[in-house]
Structures are given as structure tokens and as C-alpha cells.
Amino acid sequence: MPDWLQIILRTFIAVTSLFIATKFLGKRQVSQLSFFEYITGISIGSIVAYTSLELQQKWYLGVVSLAVWVAIAFGMEMIQLKSKRLRTLIDGKETVLIKHGKILEENLKKERLTTDELLEQLRKKNVFLVSDVEFAMIEPSGDINVLLKKENQPLTPKHLGIKVGPEEEPQAVIMDGKILDEPLTKLGLNRDWLKTELEKIGVTSENVFLGQVDSYGQLYVDLYDDQIQVPQPQEKASLLATLKKCEADMEMFGLSTNHSDAKAMYEQCSRQLQKVIEDVKPLLIR
Template sequence: MAEGFEVALRTLISVVVLFILTKLLGKRQVSQLSMFEYITGITIGSLAAYISLDLQSNWYLGLISLSVWVAVSFAMEFLQIKSKKVRDFVDSTGTVLIQNGKVLEENLKKERLTTDELMEQLRKKNAFRFADVEFAIMEPSGDINILLTRENQPLTAKHLGIKVSPEEAPQTVIMDGKMLDEPLAEIGFSRGWVNTELEKLGLTVDNVFLGQIDAFGQLFVDIYDDKITVPAPQEKTKLFISLKKCEADITSFGLSTRDKSAKRMYEQCSRELTKMIKELEPVLKR
């Protein structure tokens, strides 16, 4: 019983120490690992198990060893941040696998990568023909990133010469049926505004599983009852339709009047409104 208690106590201490040391090493230790970080992670885990279960040895010696390993890893990461030569030595550099649509066989052999494995990685990037790939590189992490040839790249607003407004992250204001005051204050909305918007949809806060306000002040909600579909906000669409109607009305007034000064005024207003609608269209129609 005494040994069981000691194992439990040692394990608890190991977990706490390991958590603190891992936090010091940063998030990279739990994302993409380099070869050195992979070895460090395995060793640290083995040392933690040793501290927990080896009752014949002094447990604090394991903590010393664990601290040394973490210190070495921390120093190595610091050197990698400061020196590109150290980064290249520890993490190595990327290897070009395809260039100008041609597979570089020697580099495949260097990375011990088979043709089947290369094609599998290309298919994961939605490239089913190697000839469609302008450039492919194997990163130090082992991932393969590709650049499609220009004719195979997805069409974007930039290709079409269309200007779009910058996207801002939406704020989650309702979670698990509860209103969140901090994100509401951050974007300048109140509980009353949210409740008014929910009333328009025939909902209360208790009905909402998740609610977000986007950069244009529109509230999107997901309710607990998955069988009910909540309509998306239509404010931007309604505003665009109203502006187009105003544009048509002003143009009509300008064509129907016989007063030259009034005609010039309507034409001027119509040009300004048309320009404004053109500038707002990327925002109102997204």
C-alpha cells in the first residue's frame, strides 16, 4: 500500500513537472516536430515513466535528468531562432521534388520517397497529375507543399480585378445558451441588441447553442434543435436592393423631367449613387 501511494505521488509530481517544462518549451513541441524534438519528446516521456515507477532509485535524480534534457532542448530552440545555420543543421532544409512540372528523381531518392508516396501526397493537395504541378517541395517537417501551374490555379477575385473588403474574425457572443459580455463589448454591441435580433427570429438566448456576430454586424445562430433551420441574415441584401431601386428611380426622374437644372441634378445624383453602389457591391453581395 505504501509503494502504491509512493507511485501515485511520484506520478502526480511527474505530470506537474512535465506540464510546466512542456509549457516552457512552447507549442512547437506538440505540433510539427523536428528530428531533435522527436528524440527529446521520447526521452522526456521515458524519464517521466522512470520517475514514477523506479522505486529503487532516488526520484529526484530523474527530475535532474529531466530538467537537463529540457534545458538542452530550450537552448537548442534559442540557437535555432538566432542562427539560420543552426536551423539548417538541426531541421535540415526543404527539398524540391517537382520543378516546372518535372519530377526530380535524384531528390526523391535523397528523401527515400517512392513514386507512389509522392503521388499520394499530391492527391491530398487535389493534384492528380504531376504535370499540373509547377513546384513541389518537401518541408523539414515532412509535409509536401505544392504550387499549381497558373492555368490550374483556382480563380480568385484578384484575377477578375474585383476589389473585396478585408475580412475580420467574427465574435462568438452566445455559447451553450449563455450570452458572453466580453466579446459583445469588444465589438460595441449590447445584450439588448442581441435580444432584439433573436426576437426577429422567434428565439431566446436559451434556444441558441452558438451565436456569432460578423464584421458587418450580422448575427448568425445555431440552435439546439437541429431539425429547425434558422434563416440567414438578409440585411445586406435588402440594403443593396434598396440602393438599386433608388438608382433606378433617380434615373427615371432625370429622364422624365423637362427642367434642365433638375435634369442635371438628377444625372449628378445618379452618377454619385452608381459610384457608391459599385464601391459597396463587394461588401453587400458577399
Template structure:
């Protein structure tokens, strides 16, 4: 067998073998690596290269070495799952870099991290002032996580005591000018509904690059032709306007009627409708 053909066959076999081994090690091996997993990844890649290109030696010894490394990795992962002490030895623990807005220089030196690198990592978290940080820690995988001081945290509805409805996953109903029937069925919509919504927007199906339906049934589209401006859906704004009009009509009826019972009824209905509008207004203004 020619050497080039043998290399091709071995390389293909190594790819398949590495794929199987990676599936055994799990997704963590290809996402956030611990120190040991980093070493394992480098070693396995090097051994796979040896298996592919070593024509003079016994190539099967490389395969055995690969299998041993994977077995050790699986054993280490098992120990990490079962023992906190083992996790501390293998993965080490997080290192506090900032506390109460004060940079801990000794811990930076321990992790061999410069102040410029620390500021760069903070900027990746959208933090540009170290004084705004309550707590920053370097995780065992090298990532830096940041907790801002309370006064610097983004304002949320929970902080204001406002309850909001849970957000439902948007459904992609159009891809590359083709309607997706399964997502349409998931949200209880039909092709007739989709065509009607596209007609409202004044666009054709084949000109839609991406189309999504949000939790409130609104269709948002991105067109192939970026010069065409697509109007925003107005259903929620129209509903809010109609509710306010009903409230105004009730107030007008209460002022115009001379019947005391009727006046009281219209006033109560107006007050109740105003409460309803106040509770759903954040949803209708999204």
C-alpha cells in the same frame, strides 16, 4: 510507504515536472517537431516513465537526466536562433520533390518517400494532379508544401483588380443558450438588440446552440433543434435593392422632367449612384 503509493506520488511529480519542462521548451515542441526535437520528446517521455516506476534505483538520477536533456534542447534552440549554419546541420533543409510539374524521383528516394505517399500528401493539399504543381517541397519537419501553377491557382479579387474591405473578426455572442455580454459590448451591441434580432428570426435564446455576429452586423445562429430552418439575414440584400430603386427613380425623373438643368442633375446623380452600387455590390452580396 506502500509501493503503489510511492508510484502514484512519483507519477504525479513527474507530470508536474514534465509540464514545467515543456513550458520551458516552448510551444514548438508540441506542434511541428524537428528531427532533434522528435528524439528529445521520446527520450524525455521514457525518462519520466523510469522516474515514476523505478523503485529500486536512485530515482533522482532520472530527474537529473531529464534536466540535462532539457538543457541540451534549450542550447540547441539557442544555436538555431543565432546561427543559420547550425539550423542547417540540426534541422537540415527542405527537399524539392516536384519542380515544373515533374516529380524528382532521386529526391523521393533520398527522403524514403514512395510515389503513392507523395500523391497522398498532395491530396491532403487538395491537389489531385501532379502536373498542376509548380513547386513542392518537403520541409525539415516532414510536411509537404505545394505551390500550384498560375493557371491552376484559385481566382481571387486581387487577380481581378477588385479591392475588398478588410474582414473583421466575427464575435460569438451566444454559447449554449447563454448570451455573451463581453463580445456584445465589443461590437457595440446590447441585449435589447440581440433579443430584437432573435425575434426577427423567430427563435428563442435558450434554443440557440451558437450565435455569431459578422463584420456587417448580421446575426447567424445554429439551433439545438436542427429541424428548424432559420432564414438568412436580408439586411444587405434589402439595402442593395433600395439603392437600385433610388437609381431607377433618378433615371425616371431625368426622363420625365422638361427642365434641362434638372434633367442634367438627375442624370449625374444616377451615374454617381451607379458607381457607388458597383463599388459596394461585392460586399452586399456576401
């Protein structure tokens, strides 16, 4: 068999083996790899390259070596899942670098981090003052996570005592100008509903690069032509405003009438509608 054909066959076998191995071991981002996993990845890649090009050696020996590496890596993962002590031994543990706004210099030296590198990582988290940080720690993966002091944390609806409705994953119903039926069905919608919504904003599906529907049934579109401004959905805000107007009208009717029974009826209806508004408001505020 010619050498070039052997290389093609060996490469095909090596790539197939590598694909199976990586699927078997699972997937992680490079930044999440432990030292052992990083070394395993390099070794497996080297074995695959060697198997592809070394014609003097039998190809199946490379596959055997690859299988052994994969078995060891998988075994280590299983052991780590069951033993916290071994996880700490193999992957290491997190180290606190900043505590109550103060840099822990000894821990910084232990992790072989310079002050410049620490400040760089903080800036990546949009933190520019060390004194703003309550805690910062470096994870075994090398990532630095930061907890800001209470007064420096972003304001959320929870801080204001406001309840908001739950958010679910938006569904892409139009992609590259084509309507996707499966996401529509998942939302309990159909093409007729989608065409009606598109008519409201004056576009056709062919002009839509991406169309998404949120968990409240509101359609958001991105057009091929970026110069065209598409109005944002206002159904929820409009519904909330209408309910508030009805509640205000009930109060006004109650104040304007002199009939005691009518006044009592309007006041009762106003209170009931106010309770309805309080119940649905979290769903209508994003």
C-alpha cells in the same frame, strides 16, 4: 512510506515537472517537430515514466535529468532562432520534388519517398494530376506543399479585379444556449440588440447551440433542433440592392423630366450615388 504512496507522490511530481517543461518549451504540432525535438520528447517522456516507477532510485535525480534535457532543448531552440546555418544543419531544408509539372526522381530518392507516397500526399492537397503542379516541395517537418500552375489555381475576386472588404474573426455571442457578454461588448453590441436579431428569425437564445456575429454585425445561429431551417442574414445584400435601386431611380427621373435644372440635378445625384456604391460595394460583398 508504502510503495503505492511513493508511486503516487513520484507520479505527481513527474507530471508537474513535465507540465512545466512543456509550457517552457512551447507547443508545436507533432508534424512540425524536428528530429531533435522528436527525440527530446521521447526522452523526456521516458524519464518521467522511469522517475514515477523506479523506487530504488532517488526521485530528485529524475527531475535533475529532466531539467538538463529541457535546458539543452531550450538552448538549441535559442541557437536555431539566431543562426540559419544551424537551423539547416539540425532541421534540414526543403527539397523540391516536382518542378514545372515534372517529378524530380533524384530528389524523390534522396528523401526516400516512393511514387505512391508522393501521389498520396498530392491527393491530400486535392491534386490528382502531377502535370497540374508548378512546384511541390517537402518541408523539413515532412509536409509536402504544392503550388498549382496558374491556369489550375482557384479563381478569386483578385483575379476578377473585384475588391472585397476585410474579414475579421467572428465572435461567438451565444454558446450552449447562454449569452456571452464579453464578445458582445468587444463588438460594441449588447443583449438588447441580440434579442432583437433573434426575434427577427423567431428563436430564443435558449434554443441556440451556437450563435456568431461577423465583423459586419450579422448574426448566424446554429440551433439545437437541426430540422429547423434558419434564414441567412440578408442585411448587406438588401442594402446594396436598395442603393442600386435609388441610383436607377435617379437616372429614370433625369430621363423623364424636361426641366433642364431638374435633369442636371438628378444626373448629378445619380453620379454621386454611383460613386458611393463603388466605395461601399467591397464592404457589402463577401
